[in-house]
Amino acid sequence: IPVDPFDLVIFGGTGDLARRKILPGLFRRFCAGQMPEEAQIIGAARSEMDDDGYRQLVRDAIEEFGDKPVPEGGALDAFLARLGYVQVDATGTDGWEELSRRITEDRVRAFYFSVGPSLFGDLAERLHQYGMASGQSRIVVEKPFGHDLGTAKALNAVLAQHFDETQIYRIDHYLGKETVQNLMAVRFGNVLFEPLWNAQYVDHIQVTVAETVGVGGRGGYYDKSGAMRDMVQNHLMQLLCLIAMEPPAKFEPDSVRDEKLKVIRALEPVEPHHIVRGQYDATEKEPGYREDVEDPKSRTESFLAMKVHISNWRWAGTPFYLRTGKRLRARTSEIAVVFKDAPHSIFGAEAGRHRNVLIIRLQPNEGMTLDVTIKEPGPGGMRLVDVPLDMTFADALGPDADEVPDAYERLIMDVIRGNQTLFMRGDEVEAAWAWTDPIIAGWAARNDVPKTYDAGSAGPEDSLMLMHRDGRKWREIK
Numbered sequence: 001i002p003v004d005p006f007d008l009v010i011f012g013g014t015g016d017l018a019r020r021k022i023l024p025g026l027f028r029r030f031c032a033g034q035m036p037e038e039a040q041i042i043g044a045a046r047s048e049m050d051d052d053g054y055r056q057l058v059r060d061a062i063e064e065f066g067d068k069p070v071p072e073g074g075a076l077d078a079f080l081a082r083l084g085y086v087q088v089d090a091t092g093t094d095g096w097e098e099l100s101r102r103i104t105e106d107r108v109r110a111f112y113f114s115v116g117p118s119l120f121g122d123l124a125e126r127l128h129q130y131g132m133a134s135g136q137s138r139i140v141v142e143k144p145f146g147h148d149l150g151t152a153k154a155l156n157a158v159l160a161q162h163f164d165e166t167q168i169y170r171i172d173h174y175l176g177k178e179t180v181q182n183l184m185a186v187r188f189g190n191v192l193f194e195p196l197w198n199a200q201y202v203d204h205i206q207v208t209v210a211e212t213v214g215v216g217g218r219g220g221y222y223d224k225s226g227a228m229r230d231m232v233q234n235h236l237m238q239l240l241c242l243i244a245m246e247p248p249a250k251f252e253p254d255s256v257r258d259e260k261l262k263v264i265r266a267l268e269p270v271e272p273h274h275i276v277r278g279q280y281d282a283t284e285k286e287p288g289y290r291e292d293v294e295d296p297k298s299r300t301e302s303f304l305a306m307k308v309h310i311s312n313w314r315w316a317g318t319p320f321y322l323r324t325g326k327r328l329r330a331r332t333s334e335i336a337v338v339f340k341d342a343p344h345s346i347f348g349a350e351a352g353r354h355r356n357v358l359i360i361r362l363q364p365n366e367g368m369t370l371d372v373t374i375k376e377p378g379p380g381g382m383r384l385v386d387v388p389l390d391m392t393f394a395d396a397l398g399p400d401a402d403e404v405p406d407a408y409e410r411l412i413m414d415v416i417r418g419n420q421t422l423f424m425r426g427d428e429v430e431a432a433w434a435w436t437d438p439i440i441a442g443w444a445a446r447n448d449v450p451k452t453y454d455a456g457s458a459g460p461e462d463s464l465m466l467m468h469r470d471g472r473k474w475r476e477i478k
């Protein structure tokens with residue numbers, strides 16, 4: 001279904017995110033017939049360039065980062081015809097009159113702040129000053145949303161001077177992933193899981209977001225952030241919220257976000273010995289973390305594993321183990337809900353220990369598996385074995401699974417439609433920082449040094465120990 005005609009201005013329109021994700025994503029939506037002919041996309045940045053120059057830049061970006069082969073039949077030319085460029089100075093006056101002239105009256109206008117947070121305030125101020133902040137205007141802001149609670153509060157305050165909360169779309173691209181939304185469908189669309197989804201039946205939950213890439217090229221940003229600020233405070237926290245929250249009354253922005261907020265506020269402070277930090281080592285071929293960030297003494301973590309408790313009626317006593325890292329064995333993100341043992345085994349001790357595990361694979365090989373216990377076929381008596389009930393999106397949904405929009409595409413279309421359900425509210429972001437700040441401060445106070453781990457491994461040994469000590473085991477990263 002096409003959205004209504006809109007204007008979209010991308011500040012930082014020549015930057016990395018715009019070229020890799022935003023513009024190829026918009027082109028895919030255009031090809032899918034979701035973008036009306038009258039839509040207008042304006043790149044805005046500091047570089048001197050005219051409309052044609054920008055179209056060429058976007059053509060190159062789509063050829064490099066978009067679907068291959070690029071669809072034929074003039075679709076790309078038709079898309080590029082929707083594009084324009086305005087050179088603006090975010091902190092000065094240049095270009096703003098021109099931008100406001102180009103904006104269409106009386107329709108949705110979205111301003112995507114694909115720039116560092118230090119410019120958010122200036123952009124918001126200028127949009128207001130040049131008459132572009134009111135009515136159907138929306139702003140889209142990228143992470144990192146601040147560096148800690150103080151800076152996040154300051155950002156929220158500066159945006160709130162000119163924009164209402166209903167106009168502010170804080171992106172966490174994990175919420176745009178189909179499989180992440182599927183989490184809510186699985187929990188609240190089935191009668192099967194929800195009655196068991198609590199401390200009485202769930203032994204523990206594992207959330208793994210493992211990457212094979214290092215931080216090469218982004219060292220300057222990453223070394224100031226680390227896995228906690230880059231991944232845990234936002235992406236893993238959002239996953240945790242969707243797994244742990246109470247059923248919202250409706251799939252509507254504030255219903256969902258109120259429930260997520262309650263989870264974050266119920267997080268217990270984390271004991272230092274429930275956290276393992278790591279840094280990847282160099283290999284023969286590739287540099288280690290400290291070389292990547294060009295600081296031989298860096299104490300920033302590229303890996304984090306932690307045991308987290310949620311202090312509420314539903315989850316009291318059930319630990320959530322979170323882990324994420326760069327340069328690990330495989331790129332894999334999954335959630336595993338490990339259920340408790342059956343209360344009594346009628347098959348005796350020799351039948352062994354069997355547990356139901358629900359695994360939701362976020363990427364790759366998107367789908368889910370439920371391990372169930374059955375009788376091992378054959379004459380050897382009542383021997384039990386665990387087998388997977390397995391579903392992949394690709395098999396279950398056939399070729400349509402390929403049509404699934406990428407996270408950014410989905411989220412940008414939600415902005416145009418005015419649906420904030422998959423965006424973070426200001427209080428959520430602040431609550432998340434309020435939980436992570438003391439943990440980070442603790443590392444600094446103790447001069448905590450991350451453990452090194454082999455590139456291509458599952459992280460530091462201590463991370464395995466974090467589980468072993470509790471008589472549990474991480475699922476393999478493969």
Ligand code: BG6
Pocket residue numbers: 211230231
């Ligand atoms: C980004 C982080 O938000 O998410 C990156 O800044 C990380 O460090 C990326 O690599 C992971 O996203 P995805 O979609 O590849 O899982």
